[in-house]
Amino acid sequence: MKVTVKFFAQLREQLNCSETTVSLTPPSTMADVKAALKLSLDNHQAFEGPILMACNQQVVADSHPVNADDELAMFPPVTGG
Amino acid sequence: MFAEVINSPLQPSEYYSQLKGGLPAGKSGAIVTFTGLVRDFNEAGHIDGISLEHYPGMTENAMLSLLTTAAQRFSLVSAGIVHRVGEVSNFEEIVWVGCAATHRKAAFDAAGYIMDMLKQSVPLWKKEIAEGKATWVAPKASDDNAAMKWLGEDTSPLHVVKGER
Incomplete structure (x- = not known):
């Protein structure tokens, strides 16, 4: 299956990419998504720092299962307010 | 309750009127509002302004979820958050929070909670x-530390969520 991942803030700038699509073999988790992104994107060091992951607009852990139609996103810790 | 993200100057008096105008008759005895401004300095010295990025959709939903949690925890009658994004100049408003409750303590506490958790x-x-x-x-x-202070209290519904992360 193919999933699309959005990137925000520093991570978007470091990857020079606001969203990308990766292929996964189900069943997959967010950890699989991150591993696939490290392989497919040039600047994989961007994933070494603290990164939050969201599935369908909820922050989730590495073990969270992923389906093809999920809305996925990764971003650094937030700094609003 | 309302949660908005906008990329133009905030209008705090309008949000106050919106909050007050939406209250049911007879339940509210207190409205506390907080307005955050852009400082013209950081730890290193002077700054010329800021810019803010958000995640369209998730940002609004996360603010609404925060309002719902705060309303349950502090028995609020209503509440609202409006956050600015894009380029913001020094001393401009960046965030507005309003909380309406039957008594003032709940409204004060909820405003502090919402700001700590929003960050x-x-x-x-x-x-x-x-x-x-x-x-x-x-x-x-x-x-x-400010957020952890709230999370450390057993009554917080977010206590469970944090443990799962």
């Missing part, structure tokens, strides 16, 4: 601009 749980990212250079702001330990 931890709502997808917004700040960049400071100084000498023509933009630098992403790192999360502050003091903000972490």
